[in-house]
Amino acid sequence: MRFVVVMALVQVMGTVSAAQAAGSEDSAEGNKVAARAEWRQANVAYNLGHYDEAAKHFEAAYTLVQDSAFLFNIAQSYRMGGKLDQALDRYRAFLRTGRADARIATWREARGGKSSASSMRRRNPRPSRHPRLHQSRKPRRLLLR
Numbered sequence: 001m002r003f004v005v006v007m008a009l010v011q012v013m014g015t016v017s018a019a020q021a022a023g024s025e026d027s028a029e030g031n032k033v034a035a036r037a038e039w040r041q042a043n044v045a046y047n048l049g050h051y052d053e054a055a056k057h058f059e060a061a062y063t064l065v066q067d068s069a070f071l072f073n074i075a076q077s078y079r080m081g082g083k084l085d086q087a088l089d090r091y092r093a094f095l096r097t098g099r100a101d102a103r104i105a106t107w108r109e110a111r112g113g114k115s116s117a118s119s120m121r122r123r124n125p126r127p128s129r130h131p132r133l134h135q136s137r138k139p140r141r142l143l144l145r
Contacts, residue, residue, distance in 0.1 A: 031065055038057045038064065042055075042058045042061065054077040055074050068094055071090050071097065071098070072090075072094045
């Protein structure tokens with residue numbers, strides 16, 4: 001008798017969990033659609049130079065779908081808006097949660113291991129101070145006979 005009761009409970013629990021799984025798939029699909037809409041709004045704001053608004057939309061998209069690309073976009077928006085400390089936090093979160101792929105490795109190499117707010121400021125690269133690199137070479141004359 002106990003065996004029959006236990007089996008009935010197992011079947012009921014299996015049915016409930018299957019229904020919950022189907023419901024979560026529908027909500028996941030709805031989250032993707034909403035995140036895509038937030039992403040579109042963020043891109044429009046970013047392209048128009050409204051970086052704070054873009055960051056808010058990218059953050060809303062990230063809360064719906066936890067893709068590390070959103071963290072990078074949030075960081076870029078903050079950096080372009082001049083909020084370097086917040087940008088640095090989001091870059092670090094991106095590196096911490098991002099997939100280990102070539103983009104992250106390339107970004108780390110380009111940063112040279114530096115990740116401070118002062119290293120993210122937009123500026124022209126400094127010229128090399130090595131004297132040989134600044135010496136101009138005189139072109140050789142070609143003698144045509």
